[in-house]
Amino acid sequence: MKISDPLANTLCDERNVYESVLPLAGAHVLELGCGKADKTRAIAQTGIASMTALEVDKIQHEKNLQITDLLKVSFRLGGAEDIPAEDNQFDIVLMFKSLHHVPPGMMDRALTEIGRVLKPGGLAYLSEPVYAGDFNDILRLFHDEKTVREAAFAAVERAVQGGMFDLVEQKFFSTPGHFDSFEQFEQHILKVTHTDHRLAPELYQAVKDKFMRHMTAQGADFINPVRVDLLRKKQTGH
Numbered sequence: 001m002k003i004s005d006p007l008a009n010t011l012c013d014e015r016n017v018y019e020s021v022l023p024l025a026g027a028h029v030l031e032l033g034c035g036k037a038d039k040t041r042a043i044a045q046t047g048i049a050s051m052t053a054l055e056v057d058k059i060q061h062e063k064n065l066q067i068t069d070l071l072k073v074s075f076r077l078g079g080a081e082d083i084p085a086e087d088n089q090f091d092i093v094l095m096f097k098s099l100h101h102v103p104p105g106m107m108d109r110a111l112t113e114i115g116r117v118l119k120p121g122g123l124a125y126l127s128e129p130v131y132a133g134d135f136n137d138i139l140r141l142f143h144d145e146k147t148v149r150e151a152a153f154a155a156v157e158r159a160v161q162g163g164m165f166d167l168v169e170q171k172f173f174s175t176p177g178h179f180d181s182f183e184q185f186e187q188h189i190l191k192v193t194h195t196d197h198r199l200a201p202e203l204y205q206a207v208k209d210k211f212m213r214h215m216t217a218q219g220a221d222f223i224n225p226v227r228v229d230l231l232r233k234k235q236t237g238h
Helices: 014-021 038-044 058-064 104-117 134-139 146-161 182-190 201-212
Strands: 028-032 050-055 073-077 090-096 118-129 165-179 219-233
Touching: 014 038, 014 118, 014 165, 014 219, 028 038, 028 104, 038 050, 038 090, 050 058, 058 073, 090 104, 104 118, 104 146, 118 146, 134 201, 134 219, 146 165, 146 219, 165 182, 182 201
Parallel strands: 028 050, 028 090, 050 073, 090 118
Antiparallel strands: 118 219, 165 219
16 A cells, blocks of 8 residues: 555546446445545535545534435434444445545444444545645645644545455546635635634735745636555455
């Protein structure tokens, strides 16, 4: 396993990736760290049998509970390290860029929990941002995730090496990112409810200056590298 692939040059929407590697039709799916439920909504339209979407941020979870048109989706409050579900319940478990948000001391437990709730032979799709690129260079000015991303990768490695999962494959690609303005960046990145980004005036200005170097008349575009670790629970179960 490797944490990144500097030679990867595929640019696509992540939906192209997960739909190509996951048997979603008729599946019972669990999403951990569903956030604003954007990917939840897309996956709910793929012919799944059912979907449970967990979010640990209470503010965002309350907003998700107001969603009424996703009839196959059940929104639950909870984190990956303590999944409120029975053993061997899901065909697929999804984490979109959320494993590194689990407290480092709880990442191994989160992988164990994923193994517990997956059916034998079930798949875990774990996508994580790669620590590289212009957008990452802006983020790390105020929220450097190098250590937690490395910890997340190490936890996945241990889960495979420990025999809980088989590694099916790794995928490396980049997704396009776009902001119409710095104000949009501020709203979507600096003012998220799950992390308190209170920037001192000097740091705020440094972040804005670095962001504005990418602004054009059409907005600011970024290419964000991503890694997917696709794991399969051992048929013998755990």
